[in-house]
Amino acid sequence: MENRQILFTNSTEETEKIGKTLAKELLASETIPAFLALYGDLGVGKTAFVRGFVSAVSPASLVRSPTFSLVNEYRAGKVPVYHFDLYRIEDEDDLASIGYDDYLTKKAFCLTEWSEKIPEALPACRLEVRIEKDDPRHPDHRKITIEPIGGIPS
Template sequence: MSNTFSQHLADEAQTVAMGARLCKYIKDGAVLFLHGDLGAGKTTLSRGIVQGMGHKGKVKSPTYTLVEPYELNEVSIYHFDLYRLGDPEELEYMGIRDYFSPEAICIVEWPEKGRGFIPNPDLNVEMAYDGQHRNITVSATSERGQQIIKQLGQDA
């Protein structure tokens, strides 16, 4: 069984669609670490996940607030953007551990800035430039993550 899933994303619409596809398999909770350069599509993918779970409003990057919560009927989603985090210890003051319940979906952009204060992910998601397009690689880092990858592969 493969522990990775990769796909070429031609445009923003395909990136959003990939997030909506992914949300089908993380609806029971997961921790996702999103990696990639600025503008690589991390927030766009997050928008697809959040809207795919039923959110009807805008999905913005929580660059200045650090976390944007989405309390939906069947799931709580917490979208973190740690890009501007000065010191990972700041996460303790905001009660970071309270967000990471087993049934919550936690999407973390720039997770390396919170090292030591956030739990290990179920999935590492790498977003990379390919000219004007993007490539996404999703890697499992837990048993839960492996189940998600398996389902993604079967859905391809």
């Protein structure tokens, strides 16, 4: 993927499907490892996107919000998926305590919810996924922007 992609969804399932499609593309193009930085407000659909993504990589895994553990590992598929939720992170020490730097060295997919919290700690090459509610009249409507940063392979 070379350019920014803008997509729209009207339901949780459609957002999951976008995550699933992106995972299939990354698998097909052997873009592994890959780091996906997710951005968006509380309850906008980041975990839904991750659920769809994981369904393509590790279908037997149950995706839950890792709010308390900060990271969930889904290893039932060919490529491990590491799912971070950084909402409660306070400082770099918290990142160190979960071994964040080690995860970055693995041949895996890393997805971070609340990437806003760690702008300095994101890898230079990444896919940014921004999810927004873009229409107050349609509360289930979402705008999803997927943008490669720093020359992620296409």
